[in-house]
């Protein structure tokens with residue numbers, strides 16, 4: 001369950017929803033449709049460069065939406081990827097919505113699988129369904145949802161099709177009423193052994209504040225940017241505790 005005791009009408013404590021996905025999948029169009037704002041959209045990749053926030057009301061609750069830059073991966077290859085990665089693992093949104101292009105599912109699935117490794121509260125939003133229909137592409141969302149272990153919703157954000165259902169699915173997940181079982185890739189036995197060993201060290205250092213398996217995978221890959229980010233956060237936390245004796249639960253990383 002979501003930790004908040006009385007989330008209804010909690011305007012000061014909105015649910016936080018992040019929109020992640022490949023460039024050009026319609027994240028900002030969806031963001032604008034949900035929030036009524038005017039994030040810049042257009043038919044070329046890389047328009048959203050820093051994360052933008054907006055809000056909407058649904059069924060008496062307030063939601064903050066974070067429009068992340070479009071990325072093909074979250075492996076810290078660029079500033080955009082770091083922004084998206086840090087949001088998902090450190091800020092821990094109540095729900096991460098991965099927006100996919102229905103006409104390019106295979107390419108888009110790479111990022112979706114990465115997000116499924118990083119978070120439990122994930123919704124897949126298959127957007128540009130109008131384009132897919134024109135091209136005769138059929139997507140079986142029930143079977144996809146079963147295979148990937150998270151809800152799948154089809155939308156055409158430009159026409160506002162499917163937005164009601166998406167908001168309902170987000171609400172259910174934000175309240176912790178949706179059980180997910182995110183698909184995690186299984187590697188060779190040898191690699192899995194190393195992942196497990198590293199996962200234990202990650203958990204003993206960070207508790208359940210970070211997705212241990214995902215951090216272990218990135219450490220095995222030698223992700224220096226993630227290591228730097230972890231160091232920075234530990235250092236920041238140490239300083240805060242030293243200066244103000246702040247509540248540890250406010251910070252994602254233990255000293």
Ligand SMILES: Nc1nc2c(ncn2[C@@H]2O[C@H](COP(=O)(O)OP(=O)(O)OP(=O)(O)O)[C@@H](O)[C@H]2O)c(=O)[nH]1
Pocket residue numbers: 021022023024025026027028029030040041042043044045046047048049068069070071127128129130131155156157158159
């Ligand atoms: N036909 C159709 N076009 C859409 C839909 N959603 C978005 N688009 C168009 O797709 C293009 C890209 O949309 P954006 O919302 O800017 O995409 P984005 O994911 O924010 O892109 P980045 O910020 O680069 O990651 C724009 O031309 C939109 O009008 C949809 O459901 N159907």
Ligand SMILES: [Mg+2]
Pocket residue numbers: 027028029040041047048067069070
């Ligand atoms: Mg955008």
